[in-house]
Amino acid sequence: MYNFIPTQYQLQSLCCGIEFPDLNWELQCPDPHQPSLIRAIYQEKRLELHHDLPGLYRFADWLPIGRILEGSGSPITYKSHNLSGLLGLEQLYITFNGYWPEKGAHMNTGTFKECEAYSVCARTSNPKGVMVVASAGNTARAFARVCSQNKIPLLLTIPLDNIGALWAEAPLDPCVRIIACEKGGDYFDAIHLSNLAVELDGFYPEGGAKNVARRDGMGTTVLSAVTSIGKIPDYYFQAIGSGTGAIAAWEANLRFLVDGRFGSNKMKLMLSQNSPFLPIKEAWDQRSPVMLPIDDAVARNQVEEINAKVLSNRKPPYAIKGGLFDALSDNGGSIMGINNQEAEEAGELFLQHEGNDLEPAAAVAVASLMKAVKENLVDKKSTIMLNITGGGIEKFKREHSICYLTPEKVFPIHGDPEEVKRQIAEMFHK
Numbered sequence: 001m002y003n004f005i006p007t008q009y010q011l012q013s014l015c016c017g018i019e020f021p022d023l024n025w026e027l028q029c030p031d032p033h034q035p036s037l038i039r040a041i042y043q044e045k046r047l048e049l050h051h052d053l054p055g056l057y058r059f060a061d062w063l064p065i066g067r068i069l070e071g072s073g074s075p076i077t078y079k080s081h082n083l084s085g086l087l088g089l090e091q092l093y094i095t096f097n098g099y100w101p102e103k104g105a106h107m108n109t110g111t112f113k114e115c116e117a118y119s120v121c122a123r124t125s126n127p128k129g130v131m132v133v134a135s136a137g138n139t140a141r142a143f144a145r146v147c148s149q150n151k152i153p154l155l156l157t158i159p160l161d162n163i164g165a166l167w168a169e170a171p172l173d174p175c176v177r178i179i180a181c182e183k184g185g186d187y188f189d190a191i192h193l194s195n196l197a198v199e200l201d202g203f204y205p206e207g208g209a210k211n212v213a214r215r216d217g218m219g220t221t222v223l224s225a226v227t228s229i230g231k232i233p234d235y236y237f238q239a240i241g242s243g244t245g246a247i248a249a250w251e252a253n254l255r256f257l258v259d260g261r262f263g264s265n266k267m268k269l270m271l272s273q274n275s276p277f278l279p280i281k282e283a284w285d286q287r288s289p290v291m292l293p294i295d296d297a298v299a300r301n302q303v304e305e306i307n308a309k310v311l312s313n314r315k316p317p318y319a320i321k322g323g324l325f326d327a328l329s330d331n332g333g334s335i336m337g338i339n340n341q342e343a344e345e346a347g348e349l350f351l352q353h354e355g356n357d358l359e360p361a362a363a364v365a366v367a368s369l370m371k372a373v374k375e376n377l378v379d380k381k382s383t384i385m386l387n388i389t390g391g392g393i394e395k396f397k398r399e400h401s402i403c404y405l406t407p408e409k410v411f412p413i414h415g416d417p418e419e420v421k422r423q424i425a426e427m428f429h430k
């Protein structure tokens with residue numbers, strides 16, 4: 001029904017530079033020498049917006065997709081007047097991902113995880129079987145939506161502590177199944193469950209940061225910003241969990257350098273985590289090329305303290321070639337720590353002055369911008385992109401009735417792996 005030709009692209013490994021076709025949901029180099037991301041190399045070097053395609057798919061030139069799905073929204077970018085006035089900034093652009101129909105933002109699950117989900121599920125080499133996705137909450141909600149709407153078999157694994165993040169506008173199609181790890185478990189434990197599931201026949205991993213569709217889906221935030229502003233910004237502000245969004249922003253920036261029409265600068269990545277959980281900041285502050293050792297029990301306690309639960313990744317794609325360390329090294333980026341109170345105040349300020357509620361991680365990003373201005377880390381005349389990775393959730397809940405989802409099964413954190421696998425297999429054979 002849409003006039004759409006599958007996007008033409010090759011994959012390239014960052015370990016040895018080899019190019020290869022996207023035959024079977026490729027997540028790594030066919031001949032891996034070291035842990036390394038792969039990238040999509042698009043035939044179209046110049047991004048043309050396809051306004052005849054719905055939602056996210058206007059950016060199809062730089063998405064590794066073979067089809068168009070129903071129900072997506074696109075990031076929108078606007079120039080801030082109120083918040084920027086308050087902070088004394090001249091060129092503050094807000095890229096908003098979430099629900100704000102008055103501004104043309106139609107991500108009904110309220111976060112930029114929809115950018116990933118609608119890109120991943122439309123990926124050219126989408127295999128048969130059940131896709132397995134681990135999530136701290138927002139990703140699960142986004143994948144549940146796109147898979148339910150488009151009847152794509154999905155198994156979600158989520159920490160039970162985050163189950164409140166799993167809601168939907170309507171009951172889900174039975175093709176979406178949900179399991180959880182018990183109370184006290186975190187995102188890391190949910191990933192462990194998903195790793196067990198993909199050992200079973202008929203299941204395949206979504207791939208997370210290693211999935212080019214996921215990163216390039218997130219990169220649409222920068223595609224929106226750059227095409228709206230008309231140039232590559234000087235600074236990019238985002239709160240990070242795994243940092244995959246920041247890697248994606250950097251990669252989008254590199255594509256625009258090749259495009260050539262939007263300037264030749266590299267955005268400085270101004271990233272933030274929710275303190276006291278700061279493992280990426282701690283590694284980067286020492287310029288360590290690998291993550292520092294983390295004590296599991298300490299990390300669990302820190303994660304319990306933070307409000308922005310989605311920023312709780314303990315195994316980020318930091319050291320991997322083409323990952324966060326390389327991204328930060330390439331543009332002189334920095335990472336700030338923001339506590340709950342600073343984030344809450346920033347969220348309130350955004351609601352008052354820009355007019356929409358923020359998801360806790362996005363409030364962390366706004367607080368980091370405020371802190372950077374206060375500490376003179378940015379030039380007030382510079383062009384700044386503030387990536388609001390989630391918002392309008394309260395607004396959406398006020399304007400719609402929603403239902404909360406529950407897991408079919410809850411597994412112990414240190415359960416017997418074979419027993420866990422047996423029970424998951426049983427769920428799908430009933």
Ligand SMILES: [Zn+2]
Pocket residue numbers: 013015016017018029030031032033
């Ligand atoms: Zn290789």
